[in-house]
Amino acid sequence: xxxxxxxxxxxxxxxxxxxxxxxxxxxxxxxxxxxxxxxxxxxxxxxxxxxxxxxxxxxxxxxxxxxxxxxxxxxxxxxxxxxxxxxxxxxxxxxxxxxxxxxxxxxxxxxxxxxxxxxxxxxxxxxxxxxxxxxxxxxxxxxxxxxxxxxxxxxxxxxxxxxxxxxxxxxxxxxxxxxxxxxxxxxxxxxxxxxxxxxxxxxxxxxxxxxxxxxxxxxxxxxxxxxxxxxxxxxxxxxxxxxxxxxxxxxxxxxxxxxxxxxxxxxxxxxxxxxxxxxxxxxxxxxxxxxxxxxxxxxxxxxxxxxxxxxxxxxxxxxx
Numbered sequence: 001x002x003x004x005x006x007x008x009x010x011x012x013x014x015x016x017x018x019x020x021x022x023x024x025x026x027x028x029x030x031x032x033x034x035x036x037x038x039x040x041x042x043x044x045x046x047x048x049x050x051x052x053x054x055x056x057x058x059x060x061x062x063x064x065x066x067x068x069x070x071x072x073x074x075x076x077x078x079x080x081x082x083x084x085x086x087x088x089x090x091x092x093x094x095x096x097x098x099x100x101x102x103x104x105x106x107x108x109x110x111x112x113x114x115x116x117x118x119x120x121x122x123x124x125x126x127x128x129x130x131x132x133x134x135x136x137x138x139x140x141x142x143x144x145x146x147x148x149x150x151x152x153x154x155x156x157x158x159x160x161x162x163x164x165x166x167x168x169x170x171x172x173x174x175x176x177x178x179x180x181x182x183x184x185x186x187x188x189x190x191x192x193x194x195x196x197x198x199x200x201x202x203x204x205x206x207x208x209x210x211x212x213x214x215x216x217x218x219x220x221x222x223x224x225x226x227x228x229x230x231x232x233x234x235x236x237x238x239x240x241x242x243x244x245x246x247x248x249x250x251x252x253x254x255x256x257x258x259x260x261x262x263x264x265x266x267x268x269x270x271x272x273x274x275x276x277x278x279x280x281x282x283x284x285x286x287x288x289x290x291x292x293x294x295x296x297x298x299x300x301x302x303x304x305x306x307x308x309x310x311x312x313x314x315x316x317x318x319x320x
Contacts, residue, residue, distance in 0.1 A: 036251070036310040038074035039063045039285045040091055042112060043305045048233060048240070048295035049256055049274035051305050053281075057112050060285045060309070062091070066116040067104060071096040075104065077129045078306035079231060079294045080111075081139070087111045088160045089306055090141070092128035093119060101128045103143055105160055111304050121154065121163050129177045129292075131231070135206060140166075146174035151191065153207070169208055170201065180206075181232035183239055188262065190228055190241060193217070198226040200267055211264075218267050223247055229254045230293035241269065244291045245276065251291035251310060254278035278307055287311040 039060035045051035053059050064072040070093065077092040086109055093104040102122040106114040121127060125147035132141045139156040141163060150171040154163045170191070178191040189201040189210065198219035201210040219226045223246035230242035239259035245252050253276040261268035278290040286309025295305035 033315050034312045035315050036074075036288070037064075037285075037313045038076035038308055038310045040075050040078045040089070040306060040308050041286065043278075043293075043307050045303050045305075046301045047274075048235060048297075048303050048305065049272055049277055051277070051293075051295065051303065051307075054112075061112070061114045062089070062106055062116065063285075064093075066106070067093055068116060069118055070102070074310075076308045076310075077144075077292050078308055079130055079132045080296070080306045081132055081134060082296065083134075083139075083159070085109065087114075088132075089114060090120070090130040090132050090160075091306075091308075092130065100126045103127055103130045103141070107160075111298075118161065120161050123148070129228075131179055133180070133231075135182070140206070142169070142178055142180060144175070144177055146176050149174050151175050151178045151189075167207060169210055177228040177244075179228040179230075179232045179241075181234065181239065182206075183234060183262065186264075188232075190232065192227045195246075196221045196223045196226050198222075198228075202264055213267060214265060215267050225255060225257065229291055231295070233295060235297075240272070242277065242293050249289065251289045253280065254290055254293050254307075278309075280309070285309055285311060 040062040041059035042057050042061050043051040044054045062075050064074050073094040073096045075091050075093055078089055080087055080089040086107055089106040091104050092101045094101050102119045105117045105120045108114045127143045127145055129144035130141050139159050141154040145152050151169040153166045153169055155166050157164050173193045176192040180189045187203045187206055191199050193199055197217040199216045200213040200218050203210045225243045227244045229244040233240045241257045243255050245255055255275040256272045256277050257269040259269050278293055280289050288311050290309040292308045293305050295303050298304050
C-alpha cells in the first residue's frame, strides 16, 4: 500500500469520527457514560461453594428483553423454589419508565430453560431482593422495601402469582437485602442499614416481635462483607451467609461466611476457603460483576443455583 493510500484511509477515518461526534453533539444522541446491564443465569456444581455455568445452559437465562408486561431496564436479585415438579424463580424487574422495581416470576420444569410469566408483586415504592421461602407448607416473601423504611412480610394466597401483605417486621430504617433463616428453634434475620453495616435480629415467631442482637452492628462500615448476597443456607447442620463484595465497585463478587457461634448474646463467623463463590467472568453477560446467589441441593454432590451478573454498556442521551 502506497503512502498516499494510507494517508487517505487515515484521513477518512478521522473525518468520520470527528463529523460523527459533531453530529451527535448537535443533532443526535451523544455518549453520556456507561451503566450496569444486569441479567440472570443458572450455575451448577458439586457444592454450593463450587459452581459454574454448565455446558448445557445458555446463560443468561433471563434478561430485560424477556419481560413482556412492562418496559424493563434489567432483571436481578434472583431467588427460586421447587414445588410440584416445577421451579419458580422470583426476581427484581426495574421499570424503565418509573425507575422502581417490581417482583417478576419465571417458571421451569428442569431448572435450565425458563419462561417469563408476569409481575407478581408491585407497590408504590421500590421492591427488589424477593427473599422467598416456605414455612409450614406456606410460602412467604420478604422483598427489599428500603424506600418504605421497613421490612415487610408477604404471604402467597395463590402461589406463585398472588401475594398479600401480612405485617411489618421492622421499621424506621432503610433496611437493605434482609435475609431470614430458622435455626435452633428461633428465627434469625440479617439486614443491612446504610449499606455498610450488618445488623442481626431474632424472634421466636416469624411474625415477631423481632429483637435486636446486643452485638449490633455485627459488622460495621465494611462494604466488602456487610450486605447480604443471597439465601442464608443451612448445609450439613451449619449456617452459611452469602455476602456481596462491594469493593472496588458495587456488586463486584459474592463471598460466603460460616456462622460459628449464634446465640441471643453472641455472634461469630469465619470466611470459607472457596471464596469468592461468584466473580466476574471478564466477558459476556457477567463480564464485570455478580452479586446474588440462591443454591439448592438436587442430588448427592449436585447443586443448582440461580445467580445474577452484569456487564457495562454504553449509554447515549439526548442533549435537548
